Amino acid sequence: MATLTEVAIPASRRTVPAVELRGVSKCFRTRPGGPPWRRGAMVEKTALQALDMEMAVGAITGIIGVNGSGKSTLIRILATLMVPDTGTARIFGHDVVRDAGTVRRHINRVSVEAAFFKELSPWENLLYAARLYGAVDDARARAESVLRRLGLPGDAMDRPMKQLSRGQQQKVAIARSFLTSPSLLLMDEPTTGLDPHSKRDVQRLIAVLRDEREVTIVLCTHDLAEAEALCDRIVILEGGAVAADAPPAELCAGGGSLEDVFLRMTGHSIGDDTEDSS
Amino acid sequence: MSTAALRHEAGAFVGFLERQKNIYRRFWAWEAVWFVYSLVSVMSIGYLASGLEANGVAGSTGLRATQLYLLAGSMLWSYLSLVFMEVAYIVAWERWEGTIEYTFMAPVRRATHLLGICVFAVLYGMARTAAVVLVALLVFHVDLSHADLVAAAAVLAAATVPLIGMGILIAILPLLAPEKGEQMSTALQGLFLLVSGVYYPVTVLPLPLQAMGAVSPLTYTLSAIRDALLHRAHLGAVLPAIGLLVLMGALLIPVALWLFGLAERRAKRLGTLKRSG
Numbered sequence A: 001m002a003t004l005t006e007v008a009i010p011a012s013r014r015t016v017p018a019v020e021l022r023g024v025s026k027c028f029r030t031r032p033g034g035p036p037w038r039r040g041a042m043v044e045k046t047a048l049q050a051l052d053m054e055m056a057v058g059a060i061t062g063i064i065g066v067n068g069s070g071k072s073t074l075i076r077i078l079a080t081l082m083v084p085d086t087g088t089a090r091i092f093g094h095d096v097v098r099d100a101g102t103v104r105r106h107i108n109r110v111s112v113e114a115a116f117f118k119e120l121s122p123w124e125n126l127l128y129a130a131r132l133y134g135a136v137d138d139a140r141a142r143a144e145s146v147l148r149r150l151g152l153p154g155d156a157m158d159r160p161m162k163q164l165s166r167g168q169q170q171k172v173a174i175a176r177s178f179l180t181s182p183s184l185l186l187m188d189e190p191t192t193g194l195d196p197h198s199k200r201d202v203q204r205l206i207a208v209l210r211d212e213r214e215v216t217i218v219l220c221t222h223d224l225a226e227a228e229a230l231c232d233r234i235v236i237l238e239g240g241a242v243a244a245d246a247p248p249a250e251l252c253a254g255g256g257s258l259e260d261v262f263l264r265m266t267g268h269s270i271g272d273d274t275e276d277s278s
Numbered sequence B: 001m002s003t004a005a006l007r008h009e010a011g012a013f014v015g016f017l018e019r020q021k022n023i024y025r026r027f028w029a030w031e032a033v034w035f036v037y038s039l040v041s042v043m044s045i046g047y048l049a050s051g052l053e054a055n056g057v058a059g060s061t062g063l064r065a066t067q068l069y070l071l072a073g074s075m076l077w078s079y080l081s082l083v084f085m086e087v088a089y090i091v092a093w094e095r096w097e098g099t100i101e102y103t104f105m106a107p108v109r110r111a112t113h114l115l116g117i118c119v120f121a122v123l124y125g126m127a128r129t130a131a132v133v134l135v136a137l138l139v140f141h142v143d144l145s146h147a148d149l150v151a152a153a154a155v156l157a158a159a160t161v162p163l164i165g166m167g168i169l170i171a172i173l174p175l176l177a178p179e180k181g182e183q184m185s186t187a188l189q190g191l192f193l194l195v196s197g198v199y200y201p202v203t204v205l206p207l208p209l210q211a212m213g214a215v216s217p218l219t220y221t222l223s224a225i226r227d228a229l230l231h232r233a234h235l236g237a238v239l240p241a242i243g244l245l246v247l248m249g250a251l252l253i254p255v256a257l258w259l260f261g262l263a264e265r266r267a268k269r270l271g272t273l274k275r276s277g
Helices: A011-015 A071-078 A100-106 A122-132 A139-149 A154-158 A166-179 A196-212 A224-230 A258-266 B003-026 B028-054 B060-097 B100-104 B110-140 B149-176 B181-195 B207-214 B217-230 B235-270
Strands: A019-030 A043-055 A060-064 A086-091 A107-110 A184-188 A216-221 A233-238 A241-246
Touching: A019 A071, A043 A071, A043 A086, A043 A241, A060 A071, A060 A224, A071 A086, A071 A184, A071 A216, A100 A107, A107 A166, A122 A139, A122 A154, A122 A166, A122 B003, A139 A154, A139 A166, A139 A196, A166 A196, A196 A216, A196 A224, A216 A224, A224 A258, A233 A258, A241 A258, B003 B028, B003 B110, B028 B060, B028 B110, B060 B100, B060 B110, B060 B149, B060 B181, B060 B217, B110 B149, B110 B235, B149 B181, B149 B217, B149 B235, B181 B207, B217 B235
Parallel strands: A060 A216, A060 A233, A107 A184, A184 A216
Antiparallel strands: A019 A043, A019 A086, A233 A241
């Protein structure tokens, strides 16, 4: 298992895209509540519409879109946590459904909510993750190094997670993902809800990953300035389909900010909510 | 599987044991409450037997046997239900904590994940039940002069195998039904209590329930352990029960793992892995 200081991507994998989507679609069906004899017909909600996409090794691809545009569904499919209805999704050439075990060795994820065993300390949570990924060697030193760079106080390492602030918990979540040295890091709104200082710390660390290591990052965000500053390329998702896909400079070439471009492409402000959890 | 892969799975297995140990250590107050609950349950059953004598329902000679019969059922049920629930909460607990997606996307075989949790539950269940047994023996002055403890322990060890399979089967329910799965697990546990002869011989049940009891490994566990404790059945005498329990486990575990895999794929297809309501 590669460590933080090693290049995480095997040479053989650099010839294929980090992420390759071909016709990936996902639709959720829900039935209204109530007793069985009173329930109506299934309600369908399309989360992704036959997406075709490639992401280059070592690049940061920003996925932006309002709530319900399909960002999290895409992340979950790439994380082997959801099966697409149609199409294929490959990570470094491995199919996320058929070769899920291999894919899992290459990926990790930071989600909007820092998911931890709240009674356990950051170290106990990190050690658990390190054991599952076979990355126990020097885990404590590596975790402390990342958390120091993120500005987490040293004494926080052994306090229960529930005593840490939301921003501190999110920093531990980022340390967890780095600890396992993923080749592909899936970041689903990692800075949402953080205070400006913590947000800057996290963004700085993502920039370090981009500049110093060959980690491919998929970054879902609502923060257009963050996307513009960190991403090599931006994909705007609207209703589960790609509304735009280009480097930030190219998207803004016609004049105006990324927010203007977003508004023009989707008809929404980034803060709008088109519902659901997809 | 290569040696490196085996070493990785072994490391992950240790990770699950360690995680559970840390959780229990942090929730020690809850565990103390559950210990008292187990103890109170077992003692209530013990005093039920004493009450039978006081009311003249059982003579003093029969009392000791009746008390041991009921206590054996109660203590075993205390152990079995603990293991059941710990295993059954594999999915529900992680949904509650919000960690389920992280555990399920880790590069670890599901069998390693499930067996890691099961083995911890069995070890913890044995330790807690041993403490309950100790207190019960002191309080009720249980007569073990007719007991073969080695045979009883052997049956208990063999019963662990199907118990793990049953636990994994129950753990599937919260995967299938995010909203009602936990309650269904509890209801199923109640069904096992009804048909497995925990507090009475299964022969007193109506035939359909007896038939259900016949496929429950708990029925054979309880029957063999009572034979060992009450009638000094030696190891040789309980060997058929041990063989049957191991055979049931050998069938149940792979089937349960396979069904869990199907349920996991279904949850990933429907997008219900994380949802809790």
